[in-house]
Amino acid sequence: MHTLDTMPELPEVETIRGQLAPLVEGRTLRRMEILDARWSRPLAPEELSDALEGRRIERLGRRGKYLVWSFEGDVHLAQHLRMTGAILFEPGGGRSGIDPPHTRVRLELGPARRGSRPDREAARRAVRLVIVDPRRFGTGELLLGSEALEAFFAARLGLEPLDEGFTGEHLRRLARGRTAPIKAFLLDQRRVAGVGNIYADEALFRARVHPLRPAGRLSTAQWSALRDAVMAALQAGIDARGATIDDFRDIDGVSGSFQDQFLVHRRAGEPCPRCGGEIVKMVVGGRGTYVCETCQPRPRRRGAAARSYL
Ligand SMILES: [Zn+2]
Numbered sequence: 001m002h003t004l005d006t007m008p009e010l011p012e013v014e015t016i017r018g019q020l021a022p023l024v025e026g027r028t029l030r031r032m033e034i035l036d037a038r039w040s041r042p043l044a045p046e047e048l049s050d051a052l053e054g055r056r057i058e059r060l061g062r063r064g065k066y067l068v069w070s071f072e073g074d075v076h077l078a079q080h081l082r083m084t085g086a087i088l089f090e091p092g093g094g095r096s097g098i099d100p101p102h103t104r105v106r107l108e109l110g111p112a113r114r115g116s117r118p119d120r121e122a123a124r125r126a127v128r129l130v131i132v133d134p135r136r137f138g139t140g141e142l143l144l145g146s147e148a149l150e151a152f153f154a155a156r157l158g159l160e161p162l163d164e165g166f167t168g169e170h171l172r173r174l175a176r177g178r179t180a181p182i183k184a185f186l187l188d189q190r191r192v193a194g195v196g197n198i199y200a201d202e203a204l205f206r207a208r209v210h211p212l213r214p215a216g217r218l219s220t221a222q223w224s225a226l227r228d229a230v231m232a233a234l235q236a237g238i239d240a241r242g243a244t245i246d247d248f249r250d251i252d253g254v255s256g257s258f259q260d261q262f263l264v265h266r267r268a269g270e271p272c273p274r275c276g277g278e279i280v281k282m283v284v285g286g287r288g289t290y291v292c293e294t295c296q297p298r299p300r301r302r303g304a305a306a307r308s309y310l
Contacts, residue, residue, distance in 0.1 A: 007083050010161065010194030011237030013065050015256060016087060018238075020067075021060040023089060023127065027109040028056045029071070030126065036104040038136055048142050051075060056113070064157045064193030068149070076143040078152060079131075085138030088130050104138065105131040157193035161230050166192075168224035175215040175223075182218060183211035184285035186230070195230060198243055198258075201265040201290045202233040210296040211284045217299070236261060264290040 008016075029052050034045035055071035062068060069077040081087075084102075091100050099106070107130070112123040131138065143149045158174070159166050174191055175182075185191055186200040195203070204211050206229035209222055218226065237243060242256030259266070263273050268281035272292035282289050 007196055008065065008081050008085075008242070009196035009199050009237070010062075010065060010234055011199070011240075011258065012242035012256065013062055013067060013081065013194070014238050015242040016081075017060055017062045017067055020087065020089065024057050024060055024109060024129070026056065026058075026112045027127070028113075029053055029107060030110045031106070031108040033106040034104070034140075035106070036133075036136060039104050039131070039133075039138060039140055040142075041139070043142060048077075048140065051142055051144075052077060057109070063153050063160065064189055065196070066153075066157075074145050076146075076149045078141045078143060078149070080139050081133075082135070082137035082139065084135040085131060085133040088132060090128055091130050099130060100132050102132045102134045103130045104133045104136065105140070107131075157189055158191040160193050161195065161234055166227060166231070168220065168227040171227055172218070172220060172223045175218065178215040180215055181212045181284050182209060182215045182226075183287070183289060185215035187285060187287065192230070194234070197287050197289075198262070198265050199230070199233045199237060202236075202263055203229040205229075205264045205290075205292060205296060206232060208295050210293070210298050211282075211289050211291055213299045264292060266290065 032049040032053055034040050034049055037045055039045075040048040052071060052075065055073060055075060057069060058072055059070040060067065061070060063078075065080060067079040067081070069079060071077070088100060091098060107128065109127050109129065111125060141152070143152050159170060171192075175185055178185060183200050183204060186195050186203065187197065201211070203226060207222065207225040209218065209226055213222075237256075237258045240256050240258035240261060243258035243262075264279050267279045267290060270279050271277065272279055272295060275292065275294050277292050277294040279290055279292050282291065
């Protein structure tokens with residue numbers, strides 16, 4: 001049931017951020033109960049909750065697949081949902097004491113202090129959130145100060161695909177001399193942040209680039225097409241409120257619909273939407289990969305380096 005192909009990617013995390021931000025920004029974190037010590041490692045649960053309790057949430061942001069909770073006093077929490085993490089808002093209709101299965105963290109937020117909210121009544125009352133995570137891979141990491149936050153992401157994440165610096169030229173420079181397949185390059189979070197297995201397949205198909213092509217051997221035109229294709233695939237995912245793969249849920253426990261719009265991902269044996277040829281499944285970089293080899297011609301010379309990734 002669960003495979004490595006199920007992790008929420010940028011559109012799924014952005015969907016959660018977009019829904020949650022107006023509900024939590026401006027509220028004070030009154031109480032944080034971390035029920036699973038694995039979530040806060042290397043800090044003990046109380047060390048993390050003590051650092052955050054009593055602070056107002058100034059902003060809920062995102063970097064790559066991380067949700068970034070920024071609290072007053074320049075204190076930040078970098079949260080990663082990993083494979084099965086989800087955040088549920090007011091579980092049990094807001095009645096306290098009712099936890100959904102696999103609850104790992106409970107959060108109680110005070111009333112919102114900022115005005116001009118569409119629902120004033122809701123803003124005036126406290127709210128509850130829970131983080132559920134059946135497989136327990138999700139994490140929350142405390143970062144004290146903007147510099148620590150920047151350093152944390154600088155060590156882990158590359159280009160942010162929805163930012164201005166995401167250009168074909170920038171990608172081409174990052175990939176110069178690299179023999180790894182372009183799909184492995186796209187999946188490497190230290191190169192491009194937020195793209196996972198679904199959106200890599202969709203973007204490569206849109207750009208007509210074969211996933212096995214060595215990253216250092218794409219033409220300038222291919223980089224330009226791929227840059228546009230990554231952005232288009234991610235935006236289509238965000239517009240559909242993400243894809244539903246196994247455990248992904250948004251904060252109301254609802255699932256997105258992007259899986260109905262996949263062009264090639266998980267469509268082995270079906271006709272290519274562009275040429276009608278058959279979509280085939282192969283393994284690239286250890287991941288199930290879907291491709292139309294008519295629209296995405298195989299690289300002519302397959303080097304030993306590319307083969308070693310198969
Ligand atoms: Zn095709």
